[in-house]
Amino acid sequence: MKVILLMMCFIFSFFSSLAHSALMVLQPERNSYQVGDTIQINMKITGLATTVGAFWTQLKYQPAALQLKSWQFGTGLDDGAGSLQFAEHDAVNGVLTLDEYAFPAADPAALAAAQQHEMQQGGLVLARLTFKALQAGQLQLAFNQPWFGVESFAGDLIKTNVADLTLTVSAAQVPAPATLVLLLGGVMLLSQRRRSADFSVGA
Template sequence: MKKLLLTLVLLTSFAGNATLINLDLDKTNYLENEVVTAQLNLTSLDYFLGGFVAEVSYDFNALELINWSFGNGFNDGLGHSPYADDSIAGLFYLEDFAYFDADEMVLQANQGTGFTLATLTFRALTAGPQILSVLDSMEVVSLDNNSIDQFNQFDAKFNVTSVPEPASALLFLSSLLLLRTRFSKK
């Protein structure tokens, strides 16, 4: 009997929809000094959210945080409570909460079954493989504050390629022209 109950509990826990969170990049390959855009997205929502807290880590020697914006999932038209802190190099803290008296119908319409929590933009400073990580402390809370979901760390990986310097390209082209003129005289 215990095995049957345990099996039923496991089956029902796997059958439910789980909220999924992703850090989606606009591309997977970038050039040096190109802008990298990442969106923190929620999908498969089975309840409406009242807020979230997240920390994003990155290599500050290879990426420069240049801008961020919050989605409208917690804004009922009368405002919301976004907060961000980038005072620690390589670590970006962000949170956003709906006001306690927010219009639930508007929030439900804004959130649907998924929405963008935040958009982050970085400048790629150096070539090589890069990783943006949302750390273990990521939490979302339900609108009625009855449910809190925590997420394990997840990463978004991409590659940055170096751009050849104009002087190198000019030197290469001039040597090709010199070879061409030399062989064309013979």
């Protein structure tokens, strides 16, 4: 009985610690893409136990394989009167820096309510990124740790783990009907040429 109780305590504490450890993830809308596809990714944070006051991130991607088309900050740090946002994009080296700071004078209740609502939807969205796939392969999007952090509204650092993203992009497939038409067309062309050759020979 004691052993069962101890195990239950351990399991409870393990899951409760998991519940309080925030995690920053990059969530694509699909699991696989082909070259030329548009890739929508939500940068979101889960497992929050407190209201977020700021975040600063630096994402690295492969510029030869991905083209960043646009980005947009979330609304969770905006109490309706704005927030301070900073974004810098280095397209050559594939580095996107995104920082957002809620105003210290923002309404904490409004921010908490907005963030709680998003958390119930699966995580607080901090930014939405749109890429275009340029190459096939396993494409990495990674957080650059020296410039990464999440701050509570009260001004403390929130311990946050990060999960980088690997996207699978396959080569673009030629649609099956078109292949068939081409094949048949080729056969017909060949047979027609043979017939005309026979005719010529015969002539």
